[in-house]
Amino acid sequence: MRTASRTIAATAVAAAFLAACSSPGGSTGRGGEDGGAAVKVALITSSSGPLASYGEQYLRGFEAGLDHATDGTGEVDGIIVEVVRSDDAGEPDNGVSLARQRIGEGASIIVGTASSGVAVQMAPLAEQNQVLYISGPAATDALTGVNDYTFRSGRQTYQDVVTVREILDDGSDGDRKVVVLAQDSAFGQANVAAVEAVIGSDGTTEVVPVLAPPSATDLTPSAAQVLSHEPDLVFVAWAGDTAQSMWTTLDQQGVLDAATVVTGLDGRASYPVFGKARDKVTLIAHYVPGGAGTPEEQAMEAYFEDKGWETDLFAPDGFNAAQMVVEAVRAGGEDADTAAMVKALDGFTFSGVKGENTVRAGDHALLQPMFQAEFDGDTPTVIRTLDAAVVAPAEAGGR
Structure with a gap:
């Protein structure tokens, strides 16, 4: 006390x-x-x-x-x-x-x-x-x-994506396709750019953006577009109040079963919105309370x-x-x-x-530092801490 x-x-x-x-x-x-x-x-x-x-x-x-x-x-x-x-x-x-x-x-x-x-x-x-x-x-x-x-x-988007690179091991060899599902906003576009720079720079990975209007509430067309690309990996970068609708739609449309899905852990209010997706996604975490x-x-x-x-x-x-x-x-x-x-x-x-x-x-x-997390019941828990130097963004020039 x-x-x-x-x-x-x-x-x-x-x-x-x-x-x-x-x-x-x-x-x-x-x-x-x-x-x-x-x-x-x-x-x-x-x-x-x-x-x-x-x-x-x-x-x-x-x-x-x-x-x-x-x-x-x-x-x-x-x-x-x-x-x-x-x-x-x-x-x-x-x-x-x-x-x-x-x-x-x-x-x-x-x-x-x-x-x-x-x-x-x-x-x-x-x-x-x-x-x-x-x-x-x-x-x-x-x-x-x-x-x-x-x-x-x-943190910045680059650190999120480097964390994905560090924790992701999907066991695939050769060429692969990564779809970035995000909103058509500065945040979403920055995630696409970061995935292209970090994951798509190896010459074997094609990065395809699927950007939804920020105001969209029916996300079925976006989910269908993701599936049409037949991705090996889907990186979801989402912010705001439509997250529950987004996850429900991805689950209903079969996206979560068709590819490896990686996303960032959002705030406490979002924990219930994952629904069945809770056991089907790899979580990167900027912070896990406690x-x-x-x-x-x-x-x-x-x-x-x-x-x-x-x-x-x-x-x-x-x-x-x-x-x-x-x-x-x-x-x-x-x-x-x-x-x-x-x-x-x-x-x-x-x-x-x-x-x-x-x-x-x-x-x-x-x-x-950044974290990898998973749900333990209703709350997330840290399963790996990534050192700040490991997930450091590329140095920016031009100043």
Whole structure:
């Protein structure tokens, strides 16, 4: 059980966090409400729209991470970390507009993006305005190496696909065909590109994309298209609220019995949607709740327990982001010196929820462990941990 003083400190941080989030405008300078020095952090993510559940997981993880990284004070060397939350609803125009507004109000750091489509618009804005940008669950590879100001607190698509390559042994020889089933979005297209680069680069594997409209609810045509290609392997990259319909359709149409099917483990809410697919798929996992056993995971779990929350897939991304924000604020000081913040995070190694994380110097990929998992009854369990170096993405150039 946590001590009373620790619980009170955590409550104080949460209250400060929520108070800042509830203010539509916030302060315009770098002074806190009590006149002390403060650095404003614009937390922009999806609280509504198709990725709202991911945004909520991230928000909770960020709150827990800020509590942990500041020892319950919400301050770094006497500097208040003032968090102002905004909902982009997963829309790029909304995200950019909100970021411009928060920068105009004095925000020195932007964090939180769940949507890859929003993230790719945020990165150039951060460079134009010379503010620090730490993306959240957005997995597009396009963020890695895009500019000096852009970092990420979660994994990227390339790491998912390298994990597939490392854990997959289907016993086949010679030529094979891989179908990538995904939504026609920045996330889906990034998965196709990554599979082509990682799995399709050996000269013996043909990669065929099947991209469904993001708004589609009847996925029978997509399943039929997958079957028509007679694949040896189907890699499913799916995000959002239509996952249950997708898995049901793949099972009903026989896709799960016709080929080896590999997919990423989604959040807790998705566990029941696998249905019979639960025993027919190979799972790669960005994170399995309770599966890491790190001190940071234990701290996050304790904070969540106090709140009556459950840890979930993207909570570590929020926790990581808070740790990175604290390191940046410590380096940037009360003037929020962006150059100093960027320098501090470039090459930064820290212990996160999943294990050791390293911001790769030069392109800012976040090197981190990945997992193979399987269902044990109703919940997934880790059966293999892949070292960060093994699943590291290719280095991005052009910066």
